[in-house]
Amino acid sequence: ACPVGALIETPHWHQVLHTLAQRRRISAVQVAPATRVAIGEEFGMAPGTVSTGKMISALRQLGFDYVFDSNFGADLTIMEEATELLERRKTPNAGNAKLPLFTSCCPGWVNWVEINRPDLLLHLSTTKSPQQMHGALTKRGAFAGSLGPAFAAGQTEPYVVSVMPCTAKKDEAVRPGVSGDIDHVVTTRELARMIKARGIAFHALPDDGAFDHPLGASTGAAQIFAASGGVMEAMVRTAAHLLGMEQALPLEWQPLRGVDQSVKSAQIPGIGRVAICNGIAAAQRMLQTEAWREQFIAIEVMACAGGCLGGGGEPKSMDPLVLEKRMRAVYAIDQQAPLRRSHENREVQALYAGQLQAPGSARARALLHTSYAARRSTRLLLMRFLDCVDRRDG
Ligand code: SF4
Numbered sequence: 001a002c003p004v005g006a007l008i009e010t011p012h013w014h015q016v017l018h019t020l021a022q023r024r025r026i027s028a029v030q031v032a033p034a035t036r037v038a039i040g041e042e043f044g045m046a047p048g049t050v051s052t053g054k055m056i057s058a059l060r061q062l063g064f065d066y067v068f069d070s071n072f073g074a075d076l077t078i079m080e081e082a083t084e085l086l087e088r089r090k091t092p093n094a095g096n097a098k099l100p101l102f103t104s105c106c107p108g109w110v111n112w113v114e115i116n117r118p119d120l121l122l123h124l125s126t127t128k129s130p131q132q133m134h135g136a137l138t139k140r141g142a143f144a145g146s147l148g149p150a151f152a153a154g155q156t157e158p159y160v161v162s163v164m165p166c167t168a169k170k171d172e173a174v175r176p177g178v179s180g181d182i183d184h185v186v187t188t189r190e191l192a193r194m195i196k197a198r199g200i201a202f203h204a205l206p207d208d209g210a211f212d213h214p215l216g217a218s219t220g221a222a223q224i225f226a227a228s229g230g231v232m233e234a235m236v237r238t239a240a241h242l243l244g245m246e247q248a249l250p251l252e253w254q255p256l257r258g259v260d261q262s263v264k265s266a267q268i269p270g271i272g273r274v275a276i277c278n279g280i281a282a283a284q285r286m287l288q289t290e291a292w293r294e295q296f297i298a299i300e301v302m303a304c305a306g307g308c309l310g311g312g313g314e315p316k317s318m319d320p321l322v323l324e325k326r327m328r329a330v331y332a333i334d335q336q337a338p339l340r341r342s343h344e345n346r347e348v349q350a351l352y353a354g355q356l357q358a359p360g361s362a363r364a365r366a367l368l369h370t371s372y373a374a375r376r377s378t379r380l381l382l383m384r385f386l387d388c389v390d391r392r393d394g
Contacts, residue, residue, distance in 0.1 A: 012170070013190040016161055017197065020063035025159040026147060028066040029059055030134045030215070033074065034165035034226035034308035035188045037329040041315040042192035043202040048325035050333060054202055056209030058195050068138065069211045070162065071218030073130030074225045074234070077105060078342035079352070080368050081127040082238040083359040085298055098122045100296040103231050105129040107172035108303025110372065112280055117287070118374030126369040128178065130225065131162050131169055134215060135181030136367050142355050143215055159183055163191050165311030168303070177370050187313025217347035220337030226330045228278040228307035229256035229264065232300040236268055237341045245270050251340060257331070259306040259323040265296065272297030279305040
């Protein structure tokens with residue numbers, strides 16, 4: 001199911017359970033937005049059942065000291081990526097940053113570009129994915145500092161796990177330049193196996209489990225990252241704010257939504273025309289001509305059909321409407337959220353007021369941005385193989 005990233009679910013979940021049982025390190029876990037609308041299917045619930053509270057309760061019973069939300073990282077990703085887009089607009093195609101800007105939070109897409117179209121690398125946003133931003137903040141940022149001097153000085157590290165809908169996120173966690181911020185990545189299916197292995201009755205868990213703070217606060221804009229088109233829609237909401245047009249533009253962009261594997265687009269007044277490629281095949285079709293270079297200012301690509309809702313680590317389903325049902329759940333969470341724009345996240349605001357100073361600042365760029373390089377697929381496979389051997393031996 002994974003187009004170009006890690007091809008198998010390596011058995012990291014056994015090691016996660018083992019490490020948690022040892023209780024030698026403070027542990028923290030983050031969960032991706034697509035996980036909460038799908039994990040219930042592993043326990044017989046209907047597709048699209050929102051199980052956020054039960055999932056948090058299960059993670060606490062598994063032994064995690066802190067349960068955080070990748071959505072905090074998603075809000076931060078939007079702050080940096082919207083700023084980056086507007087900066088590139090000021091000096092289009094100058095230096096090492098080109099327009100149109102391609103989103104980069106999907107490692108399947110990033111790997112595909114690095115291997116197949118390295119000529120596009122300067123179009124990729126340098127903003128890290130929500131997983132990697134969250135990992136950096138947990139391991140080396142404000143959270144680690146809050147645990148005490150030894151953590152702040154890096155002498156002791158929290159044990160950091162992420163739960164993702166995606167096998168390619170395992171590969172992302174060991175990319176050059178970001179490796180070490182996430183100790184282990186488990187998929188939605190693997191989390192279900194962990195819960196079953198510990199004999200936890202998921203159905204009976206309380207629904208009111210809540211994320212820890214500060215890295216558990218988020219907005220509706222972060223939740224829609226789970227669906228194809230969601231990253232772009234979230235970025236438009238904050239770019240409009242940065243341009244002083246927040247009240248003039250709608251919050252929702254229906255033409256950018258949907259699970260059909262097409263290239264969708266919309267003209268955003270004051271910003272420009274944006275495009276959504278739902279699946280690698282859609283991106284390949286778009287790239288067959290050069291028209292995209294002039295047509296669009298920003299392009300979102302998610303490697304999996306339906307975006308992360310159709311990720312290789314999500315529960316398998318025989319329901320032909322499973323993606324639509326998960327997608328409806330995602331947009332319902334956004335509609336019910338008290339805050340729906342990433343820049344409204346007060347914990348994100350506090351982070352910029354303190355440690356990070358401002359979106360795009362030198363501090364933010366050091367912690368929250370990355371780089372890309374052309375690479376051969378054999379190298380990717382070798383890196384992945386060595387990582388598997390290393391982790392099994394460890
Ligand atoms: Fe992973 Fe989501 Fe990209 Fe699929 S679309 S490869 S699940 S990040």
